[in-house]
Amino acid sequence: MGADGETVVLKNMLIGVNLILLGSMLKPSECQLEVTTERVQRQAVEEEGGADSYNTSGKEQPVVFNHVYNINVPLDSLCSSGLEASAEQEMSAEDEVLTEYMGQTSDHASQVTFTHRINLPKKACPCASSAQVLQELLSRIEMLEREVSVLRDQCTSNCCQQSAATGRVWESAAGQLDYIPHCSGHGNFSLESCGCICDQGWFGKNCSEPYCPLGCSSRGVCVDGQCICDSEYSGDDCSELRCPTDCSSRGLCVDGECVCEEAYTGEGCSELRCPGDCSGKGRCTNGTCLCQEGYTGEDCGQQRCLNACSGRGHCQEGICFCEEGYQGPDCSAEDLRVAGISDRSIELEWDGPMAVTEYVISYQPMALGGLQLQQRVPGDWSGVTISELEPGLTYNISVYAVISNILSLPITAKVATHLSTPQGLRFKTITETTVEVQWEPFSFSFDGWEISFIPKNNEGGVIAQLPSDVTSFNQTGLKPGEEYTVNVVALKEQARSPPTSASVSTVIDGPTHILVRDVSDTVAFVEWTPPRAKVDFILLKYGLVGGEGGKTTFRLQPPLSQYSVQALRPGSQYEVWVSAVRGNNESESTTTQFTTEIDAPKNLRLGSRTATSLDLEWDNSEAEVQEYKIVYSTLAGEQYHELLVPKSIGPTTRATLT
Known part of the structure; x- marks a missing residue:
């Protein structure tokens, strides 16, 4: 059934309700009422001279309701049934003709017209109150018409055909009535589809719901027009892969990979970048270069020269450019070579004449106040190790050849000892x-x-x-x-x-922030924050405070952060411990205490009873309670009484109500 048909049925139903009320006021033995209802829709051409489309005219097509009421009364009753007929009119020659009453009401706002014809036969009913009853009928019908008019303005069945701002209802070409929404300011209403055509970015019946870009790419949830992306994705439409730790706010995320700022590096841009990336000659550790052997400098870009060129030259790209009079890879004196250096010793080698009595080696720290020392070796030696030196000092070393107690000119070198390795770590x-x-x-x-x-x-x-x-x-x-x-x-x-x-x-950390919740008489729920370290399992222990009954222990898998402990004793205080275990190492335990609820007494039984007393008995609670409270009243609940009964020794307790 279409919207127009549904509207007619609704109106006829409302009229029928009022007429049924009228029928209930008239006694069946006195009057009978027949009603005929006809709905006529007049074309706007007849009333307005032509119908315009929705786009050119906002007027409705009028609708006319015709109602005919035939009221029959018993023929054996001779009284006038006119509503206001006089005694003279009742005796007139026209008594045999039906009296007809007509009335017409209109709703100009909604263009609905109601026409009523009421036919009453003369001398058909002796009802003394017929005139009053019929007057009430007319009043009810007029009230019904007003209600239908109001109801018609309020109800909608499909869509409105006039601006929603006016609150008017329009009838479409298909004869359906509806209410035109505002489209929430995000679209335009279409009579062809009888609905809103939403602007881009909005959807819904009245364009009130924002639309997320690309439907969040099926990688998130749309909430109020914004995408809440899955953990692996980001962006306005969840189309971009998320980078590790969001690049630590130190770079740009491109296709799931971080393009770090100049000063940072690493997968998540969390590490400081070393100068020049250590030139490929060292390892970067938190922004500092640890250079390979043979390289030095902030960026490991400088080659280290042997023995720092002995202080007699300058180092360039790992090569010593010696001062005049010196040569060799470390600019040492001619024919004098440094064979080895440690923190406490220097090993020297030289070339000398064969006929030498001995060699005198003189050495002195370059530091102010350094003591000069000598060492003599036989003339057939070609090298010597100077020991018991100070670490990290530069020494001036001179080697003299002695022939017949005459000293030759020295060959000299500057050599620095190494720093000692720290000890006792x-x-x-x-x-x-x-x-x-x-x-x-x-x-x-x-x-x-x-x-x-x-x-x-x-x-x-x-x-x-x-x-x-x-x-x-x-x-x-x-x-x-x-x-x-x-x-x-x-x-x-x-x-x-x-x-x-x-x-x-470092020591493995244990669970933290332990919490016990939802405690009943036999069950408690334990929660904790998992440890940060990788552990083999979580150790959960619990037992009565004071040690009675020992401890109950559970081994739980590391992902678990909660556990329900059961079979507890009612009304008892417990302590619970949670720790982490890896290998043979156990973390510090985090602990807390809780008390279970007391349990209710059980199996209430009725014993002997008299006219003024009742004997009660029940099983005692498992919890250590001192007394029980009995609340009783009559079935009517007019007055309640309370009685405190001490707990009896043994499994049960008895009480007598008087």
């Missing part, structure tokens, strides 16, 4: 995130220390430089359960000592 305290390191001090002068913590996977690391008088260091901010290589190096000017190294693993 040990770890004083180790926690989940800190390691305290100690080592032995040096007895000679140098500039300072460099200490580094490098993870086993060689990702990231921490480097710190310390004064020379410091021999311990507490490194914080480490990862729990991580293995680190610790290096300690002594520094003097541009020289570095060989490192002393040791490995250490």
Whole structure:
């Protein structure tokens, strides 16, 4: 059935309701009422001289309702049924003719017209109150017409055909009535489709719902026009792959890969970039280059010259350009060579004449106040090792040939000893995130220390430089359960000592923020924050405070962060511990306490009873309670009584109500 047919049925139903009310007021033995209803839709051509389209005219096609009411009354009753007929009219010659009453009402706003014809036979009914009843009928019909008119303005069936701002209803070419929405300011209404045609970016029946770009590419959820992307994707339409840690806000994400800013590098742009990427001649650790052997400089771009050119030349690309009178790879004196250097010794070699009584080797630190020392060797020697030197010092060395107690001109060299390797490296305290390191001090002068913590996977690391008088260091901010290589190096000017190294693993951290919730008489729910370290399993223990009954232990897989403990004793205080285990190492436990609810008594039974008393018995609660409260009343619930009964020794307790 179309919208027009539904509207007629609705109106006829409402009229029928009022007429039924009228029929209930008239006694069946007195009157009968017949109603005929006809709906006529007049064309606008007849009333307005032509019908315009929706786009040119906003007037409706009028609708006319004709109603005929035939009221029959018993023939044996001789009384006038006219509503206001006089006694003289009742005796007139026209008594045999039906009296007809006509009325017409119109709703000019909605163009609906109601026409009523009421036919009453003369001398058909002796009802004394017929006139009053019929007057009430007319009043009810008029009220019904007003209600139908109001209802018609309010109800919609498909779409409106006039501006929604006017609140008017229009009839489409198909005869359907509807309400035209505003389209929320995001579209235009179409009579052809009888709906809103939404602007780009909006959808819905009235264009009120924003549309997400590309439907979030099927990789997220659209909420109020914005895409909430899945964890692997980002962008306004979730079409872009998300980069690790969003490039740490230090770069641009392009197709899932980070293009880092100049000063940063790494997969997630989380590492400081070293100058020149260490020129490919070293390893970058947290922005500092650790150069390969033979290279030096901030970016490892300079080649280290042998023995620093002995102080008699300048180093360029690893080659010594010696001063006049000196030659060799380290600009040492002619025929005098440095064969080896350590922190405490210098090994020398030379070429000399065969007829030499002995050689005198003189050496003195270049530092102010340095003591000059000598060493003599037989004349058939071609080399010597000078020992017991100070680490990190540069020495002036002269070698004289002695023939018949006459000293030759010396051949000389400047040689620097190496810095000593730090000794006594040990770890004083180790926690989940800190390691305290100690080592032995040096007895000679140098500039300072460099200490580094490098993870086993060689990702990231921490480097710190310390004064020379410091021999311990507490490194914080480490990862729990991580293995680190610790290096300690002594520094003097541009020289570095060989490192002393040791490995250490931080303690695994345990679960934190333990919480017990939803506690009942026998069950409790335990939650915690998982540890950051990789662990083998989570250890959950719980038991009564005081140690009664021992502890119950569960081994749980690391992903779990909650567990339900059951079969608890009602009304008891428990303690729960949660820790992490990896290998043979167990973390510190986090603990808390909770108390279970007391359980209710069970199996209430009725014992003996008299006219004034009742005996009750029940099973005691498992919890340690002191007394029970009995609340009782009559079935009517007029008055409630309370009675406190001490708990009896044994499995049950009894009480008598009087």
